[in-house]
Amino acid sequence: MTLSEKLKLYRISQSEYAMITDLLDREPQGVEWAIFSALWSEHCSYKSSKVHLKKLYSQSPRVLQSFGENAGIVDLGEGEKVAFKMESHNHPSFIEPYQGAATGVGGILRDIFTMGARPIALANYLCFGEPTADRMQELVDGVVRGISGYGNCVGVPNITGQTNFDKSYNGNILVNAMAVGLFTKDDPICLSKAKGVGNHVVYVGAKTGRDGVHGASMASESFDENSESKRPTVQIGDPFFEKLLIESCLEVMKKDLVVAIQDMGAAGLTSSSFEMAEKGGVGLTLRLDQVPLRDPSMTPEDILLSESQERMLLVCEPEKLETLVEVFERWGLDAVSIGEVIKEPVVKLYFKGELLTEIDPKLVVDHAPQYKRPYREWSLKNDSSQFSSESFKTPFNNKELIDILSDYRVGSKEWIYRQYDQRVGSSTMRDCSSPVGAVVLPSNRVLGVVLGCRPHIMRQDAYLGGLDSIFYPALELASKGFEPLAVTDCLNFGNPEKEEVMTEFVASLSGMNSACEALQAPIISGNVSFYNETLDQGVTPTPSTGLIGLKEKVENTPTSDFENEGDVILLVNLGSGFSSGYLSEIRGQQSQYIFNESFSSLAEKFKKMISLVSSGNIISSRVVGSFGLSNVLSKMCLKNSIGAKIDCEQDPWLEPFYQVVITVSSIEADRLAKEFNQADMKTLKIGEVGGDTLRWKNLNLPVSSIKESYVHSWSKSFPQLS
Amino acid sequence: MKKVGILRFPGTNCDRDIWKSVELKNQKPSWLWYQDHFNPKDFDAFVLPGGFSYGDYLRSGALAALSPAMESLREANQKGFPIFGICNGFQILCEAGLLPGVLMRNKEGRFIDQWVDLKLRNQSLWSPVKINQVFRMPMAHADGRFYIQDQDYKKIQDNGQIWLTYENNPNGSVGDIAGIMNEKRNVVGMMPHPDRALFDWMGSDDGLEFFDWNLS
Amino acid sequence: MKFALKILPKTEVLDTQGRAVQKTLMSHGFKLTDCHVGKYLVLEIEEKSREKAREQAIAMAEKGLYNPLIETYQLEEI
């Protein structure tokens, strides 16, 4: 093989090759090619994003663990802590949607229980193309069945999610999964730092097969016509096995049998071993021939790069090895010592007695390239002089509203979440039908989970979209009385080598960061997925976010629906900005927005919202989102089949930054409106709950028609999936 | 305090939920591991929780039904102990032949998580609940379509072995059946989850009564 | 010895999968009068004697690889 062929095969650039020879002081040889290829891939090294991620607001007194470990950890007080993280599995899901999505869920769960936390909730953020796009029906079906097949079987409830559709995802769907795990009082936090010279390196879980060899470096490339031929063996997820792994790993950690532990994710054994050694500042010897194999003909390179699922690497003291192996055996899992921790900081790989390589893990982990990819300063696209709600007038009547509600982008996503077990664990208080998912903690407090990032706002302005990816979900939490505590994200973008893409990346990250700082909700874990691009067509920049929030008690949590005849509907204003919104995009009109609120004043109001909601008497609440008031009011009619009479001047389609609709009993209405007003949130009475129609301006629509449009939107666009 | 043995198979995932439910009713739960035999006399009742024993591989409940602990459970049945299977536990009891019939793939071929209303049709030996009472609770399963051959359906009907029926059949079960019992009425199984309806904040607390065993 | 177990739903049992597959195929213009979906199990048995291996395979089937209430099976040496 010529050098240039080799570089191509291992996806290493000329300049990276020069760096490697420089670091090693010689040519890389044998398995070293594979090692550098994997660990220096975008996927493992974050080489295009690291310089920007370093600047993120990531600390607060509650944060126990931020970037650098498998997941971030937040202290909830009262002896409870949560670990959480979100991760993408976009490329594998496009190739094989069922297994791609399933293994995405499996991977993110492992990141959580590796740290010693018991997984208690899952969430999923999905972006699909147009229903008529090639393979789209099959992709939607496969992804949803994959998430459901895996999550349901391991027994972790899926409590919230978001699904977006846009043509920019036709050739690159996004599948982001988030997992949350709980530590109760006596649960130890386990880290991946290898230590203790002489300790065993133990391999646990499924046997290694050829699954996904070269997967990490493939995820770091755009799709092209040849993608087909580059396909590695599809990774198959086994949720049954994962469940056994969860229980056994939690047990050995609780019994203090583990010094360090790391799951084998992208780039499998290579990344887990090198990273564990690097973090601990120690070395390892590994005997690759002792790795349990599914296919005995595998080469050392295959073994190093395999991405077989449901495997863990851990470090254990020699005198505890026997007990450790016993626990795993009881759960029906193999645990084998494949090496030792050594003092000298080198990873020595042996195969059948032969030393394949010895490298300082720092060279591959720490010295991975970091690029300052070119980008431009962001110039805001908001020009307040142009925006007036007057210039933006779309008719509002029965037909228009039905049209929007029966659009697949707006209509019910029940077909999706009905396939998810939302209640296993017996702690779900709010399921996927609510804008905020919630589970009750052992301390009887409530943990809220919500996802953010509205791609249509991202398409308007990447910086604004970044802000909104935090503020909007944070307000959803606040409107139910949850204090937003911390954030995870999954930054899905196109090719970072393009200035345009990098510019949007930097802009949206800066928006997110500013919002997080204002809210004092740090970003403590996440994942970057670049190269979401097919034949030069990139996805909408999509920095999806996952927020967790805490509420002191179960009581005083507003529902999301109209509840009682005669209740008063209030519109609470937290800011004065507006966007022409999703409707202007769909209708091909010029999209405009204005956002002038100071972040600190917004954050201040969010706080007051939380305290007002928590003090009670708010019956239901919903943040005004896409398609404005018309959509949010329609949705509130659905669950209890109650209508409303609205009297409000605001354009029904305008999307505010930000407003919340709340309902209160008529006797409390004036008092509460006053309290909100006093708290600097302009609040208007806009109507009354009641009747079986929704009446507003020219609109007089039976709730049954609203329901019908909303529910049938799915089967209209996905006829093969109902 | 009554002692309740909770069977755990590899892949069982509602075990801890059942533990909580049992404790809520002031009974003493203990784990029973699938690989171990147990002495029925050490307990007052047995629960087989929901989940995905053996990943639902081959057929839901089929592999778990072959476990050593199930041999002890048969003994417990012969002695007339109360035995309660929920969701996957129900599937296991059917596969083990401790309950008649079998649970097949839902009519629409997919997993369904939704709230259902159940009506109590006949009383088991030990469940305290009233005939025709309606209970609201969640169900969550892919294989919940109860099937039994015609002549056997008639038999369980005549014997009063139909325990619970769906008010709105969600999965295509024969005779809207959501739960049944054996002839002696000591073994019961149901697909929906009373263990997920214990408090108002869950959406209903109708499930509590199902753990309120009136054991003599 | 290698045996295959072909497991099919009994005719009187509603075969939801078979029905769904048939429907999809027919919507693509295929002409099918019937369609069933069952399981195919391959058992590689550590046993030289064909007779004994077959006995083993049957024993495994009867142990629970199929459910006689709803399924039938055929054994085949492969």
Place this chain on the structure above:
Amino acid sequence: MKFALKILPKTEVLDTQGRAVQKTLMSHGFKLTDCHVGKYLVLEIEEKSREKAREQAIAMAEKGLYNPLIETYQLEEI
């Protein structure tokens, strides 16, 4: 004409069901060196000519009855 499609996981792909079934059978004392779980589809095709029916069956398989990324199939006239 009646055809059967035997669908099995590719050998290099992890067979999750086969792994679980084999382990359980072995814990009951059966001696298995390998075990796989796949699907068995029976297609009754409205077509008299054997050749054409076989073509149809292949076309159906390729249309999506098996997933070529992870499975292989064999066709058999029955």
